[in-house]
Amino acid sequence: MARTLINLPRNPKRGEVIEIRTLIQHGMETGYRPGPNGVTQQRDIIRSFTCLFNNEEVFRAELHQAIAANPFLEFSMLVTESGILAFTWSGDNGFEQTETRALTVA
């Protein structure tokens, strides 16, 4: 399991637009770099990220090689009710990881 950082405001108000910051530990190997043996390393990147709130899509992103290692994404969400946020990263070599956070409206 890769380490992740997810930053949410603790008790947002209803109708507030909050900023969500996510980061996952991943090398994002581009497939253009030679390895220690001089042979070009295979591409190994995270290709997509989704954020669902109560199973409804809030934000989705397709990532490419030009995204820096340990992909960081910051986006917004309109708070309507309390619920569960699910963050999913998926990519090359069958990489898939999902993290969930509870969001409680003040």
Add this chain to the structure above:
Amino acid sequence: MSSRFSSPCVISRRSLTGGLLAVALVWPVRAAEREGLQQVILGFTGGARPRPGRVTLDIPSLVENGNTVPVTIAVESPMSEADHVRGIALFNEKNPQPHVVTARFGPRSGRARLATRIRLATSQTLVAVAEMSDGTYWSDSAEVIVTLAACVEF
């Protein structure tokens, strides 16, 4: 990187013709790269030419380390059910691949804003394109000078 013409003191006729040939060979490739960026943008917009405006591409104009460059893209929009930003895409001119990130939004997003960290192989132009719910496309571009390039060895 710039050692192609490292000893210009003695220029033989052969090296001169070789150099001219190299320039002639490199030139159309560069033109093709620019064409490629336009093609990729038109691929995202489905053939529509994006209009400049409404999009703000925020990136440092002088970057010391091309391995992690903070970038923020924001689009002016009420983000209502009737009028919102459907997507934002960021493209580059001179990395090995033209795509950087393509993000999808909806009225639930509240605000059409995306921040991330990207890699830049060299000094170049970046273009951000936004797709609105009414089917229009808007764009903004930024020139970036990179001191230390990402993935120096291609």
